[in-house]
Amino acid sequence: MDGLTRVRAVCWDWNGTLLDDVALCRQVMNRVLSEHGLDELADASAYRSAFRFPIRDFYADLGIRGALFEPAARRYLELLARRTGEAPLHAGAHRTIAAVAGLGHRQVLASATLTDVLSAQMAPHGIADEFEAVLSIDDPFRASKHDAIQVWLDSSGLDADEVLMIGDTNHDREIADALGASFVHFDGGHQVAPGERTRIAALEELIPLLAG
Numbered sequence: 001m002d003g004l005t006r007v008r009a010v011c012w013d014w015n016g017t018l019l020d021d022v023a024l025c026r027q028v029m030n031r032v033l034s035e036h037g038l039d040e041l042a043d044a045s046a047y048r049s050a051f052r053f054p055i056r057d058f059y060a061d062l063g064i065r066g067a068l069f070e071p072a073a074r075r076y077l078e079l080l081a082r083r084t085g086e087a088p089l090h091a092g093a094h095r096t097i098a099a100v101a102g103l104g105h106r107q108v109l110a111s112a113t114l115t116d117v118l119s120a121q122m123a124p125h126g127i128a129d130e131f132e133a134v135l136s137i138d139d140p141f142r143a144s145k146h147d148a149i150q151v152w153l154d155s156s157g158l159d160a161d162e163v164l165m166i167g168d169t170n171h172d173r174e175i176a177d178a179l180g181a182s183f184v185h186f187d188g189g190h191q192v193a194p195g196e197r198t199r200i201a202a203l204e205e206l207i208p209l210l211a212g
Contacts, residue, residue: 004182005212006162007163007210008158009106009107009108009162009163010106010165011107011108011166012109013111013165014118015113015190018090018127019090020087020089022044022188022189023044026044026047032064032079038062038063038064048189052170052191053174056069081117084117085120085124087121089127091202092203094127096203097127107130108134108152110136110145111136111137112145113136115138133152160180165184166184166206167183167189168186169189170191173197183198185200186200
């Protein structure tokens with residue numbers, strides 16, 4: 001991919017990309033759906049096919065609409081918080097991050113997760129010090145990372161086309177496009193890759209792309 005020859009920094013998504021939490025999130029969402037008398041998501045494939053941003057639209061697609069959304073989203077976050085630390089990292093996460101550093105690239109992590117929740121999720125994995133910045137959100141109902149990444153980019157000394165974003169959702173792709181950054185979709189996360197995009201099935205497949 002010619003666009004990666006200029007890359008000097010990698011911006012990692014967290015949930016679904018580095019953290020392997022699809023199974024856990026589907027279980028929690030199914031609990032919420034069950035409490036609303038709605039059909040549960042049968043398997044990971046059904047979850048990945050349905051998942052998308054904005055999160056409000058994902059909930060609506062599953063039958064939780066209008067005034068039901070915010071209470072249901074709070075219930076989901078409450079249930080998920082009880083299980084912090086259960087999800088592992090994806091295979092190869094540590095090795096890939098180390099290899100990216102070995103290529104001389106800067107690395108940041110950006111998540112559509114509240115700061116304290118993100119810190120708790122990252123703590124068991126001893127991974128926070130691998131990044132020059134960990135970027136998060138402050139509003140769970142407007143879960144966009146764009147502003148946080150833009151602030152970092154503006155202070156980084158980098159041009160947008162020197163940044164590669166790696167994520168697993170349409171939200172990650174849309175942010176990369178809006179910023180003018182490159183994007184690689186990780187197929188092992190929360191959402192089936194929409195459209196024709198560069199994608200990797202395993203994290204370590206990123207290294208040959210960056211190494212050229």
